[in-house]
Amino acid sequence: KNIEEFLGKKTFSYGQMENEDQIGVATGLAYTAFGGDTLSIEVSLYPGKGKLTLTGKLGDVMKESAQAAFSYIRSKAEGLGIDPDFYEKFDIHIHVPEGAVPK
DSSP states (O other): OOHHHHHOSOSOOOTHHHHOOOTTEEEEEEOOTTSOEEEEEEEEEEESSSOEEEESSOOHHHHHHHHHHHHHHHHHTGGGTOOTTHHHHEEEEEEOTTTTSOO
């Protein structure tokens, strides 16, 4: 059935995020005073020594989530087809552009 028929016209548009996937960009969820929101999470990998950089004015919970995700990937690397020592050879930069509001 037609969603607009039941709910009316879209109130919000999320632009590019809802139209096409991009390598290095994931969609995250956040809660707000108005209910919730989606966030673009950008990740870059470049030669380095395993430094994890987090930008976008992230709050403690989001920083902790990024650290947990990094630890998970490290612990499951081989099963995911990733070089188990990848974190010793690359730096990782995680940026949340919409993170200007502390979370």
